[in-house]
Amino acid sequence: MKIFSSTQIREWDVFTIQEQGLSSHELMERAARTCFEWMKKRFLREDYFYIFCGTGNNGGDGLALTRLLLAEGFCAKAFLLQEKELTIDTQKNVVLLRKVSSESLFIIEKEISIIDIPKNAIVIDALFGTGLNRALNGLAKEIIEKINLLPNKKIAIDIPSGLFPDKLPNADDACFSSDWTLSFQTYKRSFFYPEAAKYTGVINVLDIGLSKDFSESNETTFFTLDEVTARSLYKPRNPFGHKGTYGTAVLVGGSYGKIGAIILSAKAALRAGAGKVFIQAPHCGYTIAQTSIPEAMFIAAGENFIDSIDIMEDVVRGIGPGLGTEPASRIALESFLRNNHEPFVIDADGLNIIAKNKEKLLPLIPEGSIITPHPKEFERLFGRTNNSLERNELAIAKSKEHKIYIILKGHRTQICTPEGACYFNLSGNAGMATAGSGDVLTGIITGLLAQGYSAKEATLLGVYLHGLSGDIAAKKNAQEALIASDIIDLLGQAFLRISPE
Numbered sequence: 001m002k003i004f005s006s007t008q009i010r011e012w013d014v015f016t017i018q019e020q021g022l023s024s025h026e027l028m029e030r031a032a033r034t035c036f037e038w039m040k041k042r043f044l045r046e047d048y049f050y051i052f053c054g055t056g057n058n059g060g061d062g063l064a065l066t067r068l069l070l071a072e073g074f075c076a077k078a079f080l081l082q083e084k085e086l087t088i089d090t091q092k093n094v095v096l097l098r099k100v101s102s103e104s105l106f107i108i109e110k111e112i113s114i115i116d117i118p119k120n121a122i123v124i125d126a127l128f129g130t131g132l133n134r135a136l137n138g139l140a141k142e143i144i145e146k147i148n149l150l151p152n153k154k155i156a157i158d159i160p161s162g163l164f165p166d167k168l169p170n171a172d173d174a175c176f177s178s179d180w181t182l183s184f185q186t187y188k189r190s191f192f193y194p195e196a197a198k199y200t201g202v203i204n205v206l207d208i209g210l211s212k213d214f215s216e217s218n219e220t221t222f223f224t225l226d227e228v229t230a231r232s233l234y235k236p237r238n239p240f241g242h243k244g245t246y247g248t249a250v251l252v253g254g255s256y257g258k259i260g261a262i263i264l265s266a267k268a269a270l271r272a273g274a275g276k277v278f279i280q281a282p283h284c285g286y287t288i289a290q291t292s293i294p295e296a297m298f299i300a301a302g303e304n305f306i307d308s309i310d311i312m313e314d315v316v317r318g319i320g321p322g323l324g325t326e327p328a329s330r331i332a333l334e335s336f337l338r339n340n341h342e343p344f345v346i347d348a349d350g351l352n353i354i355a356k357n358k359e360k361l362l363p364l365i366p367e368g369s370i371i372t373p374h375p376k377e378f379e380r381l382f383g384r385t386n387n388s389l390e391r392n393e394l395a396i397a398k399s400k401e402h403k404i405y406i407i408l409k410g411h412r413t414q415i416c417t418p419e420g421a422c423y424f425n426l427s428g429n430a431g432m433a434t435a436g437s438g439d440v441l442t443g444i445i446t447g448l449l450a451q452g453y454s455a456k457e458a459t460l461l462g463v464y465l466h467g468l469s470g471d472i473a474a475k476k477n478a479q480e481a482l483i484a485s486d487i488i489d490l491l492g493q494a495f496l497r498i499s500p501e
């Protein structure tokens, strides 16, 4: 799904009105009705809605929603920030609401003292939407700060008030803290950064029928990585294929006490469908590897840590899980980087070794390679930033500069491509923040590359499947009980979920 900027969202709105021969009032009514339908499915007639409305069109949505709720027998009251400087459609909705019920609309400016929100009321935020152009102050700020302290259930229309679609709020800005956000048509970019995401609650994207032509023909560099994307990337296996068809993955890593990491990667590569898998690890891992994965072959390199990395033809490599940073392993990786020109996957200690000598080693990463840092590893490689949006922008710039794929791991893993695109992954859960989860991701991506998926396809499909498998695991068990091996075990279920029936 494409993610558009606030300017593009405004253009989308105007384009839809022209294309569909609607008035802006009719589009507002459609948006409000979509929210209303969402609420009707979840709440009871005895529930009470307190709807806070601003002067812009977000406020208009809130007023129309109040009218629709009242018309279907729900209890609802609208609180409008002020009566002056309303947009035309918001003004119209004031008139329409007053026609339906003269006692359901209050003007906050005049009557703030009477707002006493009952404990069981559902509070709806329609104060500010995508038109916010500066931090909140005055009355709006005061109301939001007061509401945020209440235990009530809270829903934001389109975007929580105080958040901007394309930038982060400052730490001391007031933002509505919602349990749900009903975002129109698509996600807003800011929803993917923790500093803003802490205000959104669960995000539901509601289809309000904005023009498909517009979204198809307008360019953006930001996308969600969702089930639709994953389905489009998945390639069913050729019935005439043999194990050679599906390639050879070589997982390089492991050291004394960290053999498990490379075992997890190798298992994941096999489960992801690689035809053959080699583990290249120090000799101390030989018995462990051969016993725990009889399907994989073993190449010994060093006694307790890796001291050489073989250059083999026609294989795909994933290097780094459990590798350690012993001087001999550092020298081995450096020498491999000098002699190898094939793209590969680099993770964990592979990245830490590069970070220690980044000026020399970063330029040696072949174009089209995939690196999978978590935020700390990213910082070691490319430096610190002030916030997660700046980190995302740095990752995009570095992907372009080095012509590599950067998978920045986190709650909403970001995939940055050499062309300058960024995908935010929608699968996955907090249970996956567990030891070995990253090693599994390296294995899945290496396994997909071995089968002939391009670097972009393997990166996107691998990240999505990894998260989806984690989601299936978390449903079977609690997130707390999720361990990395569960992600491998349920990878097959994830494949079934995205493959054609």
Ligand SMILES: NC(=O)C1=CN([C@@H]2O[C@H](COP(=O)(O)OP(=O)(O)OC[C@H]3O[C@@H](n4cnc5c(N)ncnc54)[C@H](O)[C@@H]3O)[C@@H](O)[C@H]2O)[C@@H](O)CC1
Binding pocket: 009, 010, 012, 013, 027, 028, 031, 054, 055, 056, 057, 058, 059, 060, 061, 087, 127, 128, 129, 130, 131, 132, 133, 134, 135, 136, 137, 140, 157, 158, 159, 184, 210
């Ligand atoms: N994009 C779409 O396709 C649709 C958008 N609609 C709604 O329209 C909203 C956008 O409407 P608007 O552009 O009118 O914007 P808002 O409703 O966000 O209101 C912004 C208004 O408040 C003022 N303002 C901005 N920042 C302020 C601040 N910090 N303190 C005080 N005043 C401030 C602005 O000058 C503007 O008048 C969307 O979020 C959505 O809810 C829907 O009605 C219909 C479809």
Ligand SMILES: [K+]
Binding pocket: 058, 125, 126, 127, 128, 129, 156, 157, 158, 159, 160, 161
């Ligand atoms: K809002």
